[in-house]
Amino acid sequence: MISLGRLLLIAAAAWCGGLAWFIGDAVQPSPPPPQADGIVVLTGDADRVETALALLAQGRGRLLLISGAGPRYGFDELARRYQRDQAALALGKLQTRVTLGRDAVSTWGNAAEFAAWAGRDHISSAIVVTSYYHMRRALLEIGRTAPEVKLSAVKVPASPRIEPDDWRKLIEDYNKYLLALLGLSRFSPGHRAA
Numbered sequence: 001m002i003s004l005g006r007l008l009l010i011a012a013a014a015w016c017g018g019l020a021w022f023i024g025d026a027v028q029p030s031p032p033p034p035q036a037d038g039i040v041v042l043t044g045d046a047d048r049v050e051t052a053l054a055l056l057a058q059g060r061g062r063l064l065l066i067s068g069a070g071p072r073y074g075f076d077e078l079a080r081r082y083q084r085d086q087a088a089l090a091l092g093k094l095q096t097r098v099t100l101g102r103d104a105v106s107t108w109g110n111a112a113e114f115a116a117w118a119g120r121d122h123i124s125s126a127i128v129v130t131s132y133y134h135m136r137r138a139l140l141e142i143g144r145t146a147p148e149v150k151l152s153a154v155k156v157p158a159s160p161r162i163e164p165d166d167w168r169k170l171i172e173d174y175n176k177y178l179l180a181l182l183g184l185s186r187f188s189p190g191h192r193a194a
Helices: 004-026 049-056 074-082 086-097 108-118 136-144 164-180
Strands: 036-042 061-067 098-101 125-131 148-158
Touching: 036 098, 036 108, 049 061, 049 086, 049 125, 049 148, 061 086, 061 108, 061 125, 074 108, 074 164, 086 098, 098 108, 098 125, 108 136, 125 136, 136 148
Parallel strands: 036 061, 036 125, 061 098, 125 148
Antiparallel strands: none
């Protein structure tokens, strides 16, 4: 019979090994995404929305879902944030191709919002844009809610370098990823109250 101490040591080693894999995967740069029907960006850290809008302007997808935009986030705010990019002049033409998802407050909620949008707009392939440390969990959750949609990833930043402040985010998201693997994320709040 295995002692409790030995069992805890095995669990700690497995957790550390998994974290090493998770970090190694997170810092790998994303290859250029293939052409897709749609692009979904999960709001949060800086440059996510700007990256997704640039992909839309480049014609990498025909439609864009900004998931988790919240009730106060409008297209005018989007335009102000995007002014830093040279493609800002094309933003007015892009407006009709952008959907602001207002309900999601978690990655599980983003996935549910994506599945509804993908079904409504006949999306069979999509580029997922989110932070590098969040990508593995985002792909897992979205893949579960829309298994028929082919997903590709664009991490932000494209070639991440781990800074001291990033360790906390990596460890937190790794633990959330483990919970998502176990199917426990669906019990967290995923949508705003109507």
